[in-house]
Every structure is written in structure tokens, then in C-alpha cells.
Amino acid sequence: MTATEQGGAVLIIGYGNTLRGDDGLGLLAAERLMGLELPAGVRVMARHQLALELAEDIANAGVVIFLDARAGSPPGQIDYTELEPARGKPGPLEHHVEPGVLLAAAEAIYGATPRAFLLTVRSDSFEPGAPLSEAGEASLPELVERALRLAREHAA
Secondary structure: OEHHHHOOEEEEEEEOOOOOHHHHHHHHHHHHHHOOOOOOOEEEEEEOOOOHHHHHHHHOEEEEEEEEEEEOOOOOOEEEEEEOOOOOOOOOOOOOOOHHHHHHHHHHHHOOEOEEEEEEEEEOOOOOOOOOOHHHHHHHHHHHHHHHHHHHHHOO
16 A cells, blocks of 8 residues: 555654764654644654564554664765665564665555655764764754655645
8 A cells, every 4th residue: 555545644753862972863853843833644753763663653654754863974964865665574683673674564564655755964973972963963953844844745
């Protein structure tokens, strides 16, 4: 079943570890989005990591927007990617999974494949105990704005 057939809402999932510098940017962006007035049908989740338990929420959405940070240059740059379900299976003891694996799980278990996007902030600051870098701090409002704009475009 495609997102159009589902007619579902927009789900934003921000994830990351706030105890490791810029790794927490996705989670922090989700928390900021929760404090805003969102369009009808937009739901936000903030998670420390992605887990297979999210497959049902993903399957029930029409569109999913993932927010994350990754190592890369130039720090603060935000990348936009449209995602497809991953092919292959996660290991039996896998606790942290990638967005494509979650899409594949939603498809395999619930027969639903929502349209999905990933907004990723590039960074070089992931040290344990480190605060957000200057580039990470500067990119946070733009990450929130881009996620909100994307959600508005796809909200029912």
C-alpha cells in the first residue's frame, strides 16, 4: 500500500544522542517542533535511537521525515534525501536501525510503504560530553524550518 492509498498523516522522527555533541541535533529539532503549532495531521516523535518498534507508527503515516546528524563536511550543511526501503534484513540482535530498514519493516509487517525523507546535518563534533558545536547550533533553526516546510508540503 502506498502513502497515497493510506492517506495518512505526516510523521516526523528526530533522533540522536544529546550527550555526544551534534549527534543530538535530530532529537533537539524534534523537541523544538513539538513546541510549535503544527499543521493538522503532523505528528512529531523525539528518540535517542531508531528501533524496529517504530515500524507500526511508520506504516500508519502517509509521509515520514527523519531528522539526524552525521559525520561530514562542511559542518552545518543540511542534506536532503528521499528514502526507499532497504533491501536485506537487520540482524536478530539489532537495537539501532537505519531509516531504510524501518521502511522495509513497515512494508514487510504492515504492507505499507510511506514516502520518506531524511534531513541530515553534517558535523565533525560527536565527542562524548561535548555541547553542540557552533555550526550545529547555527544549523538547528534551519533544520527545524526545513522539516516544518516539508511537513506542510505533505500534510493532508
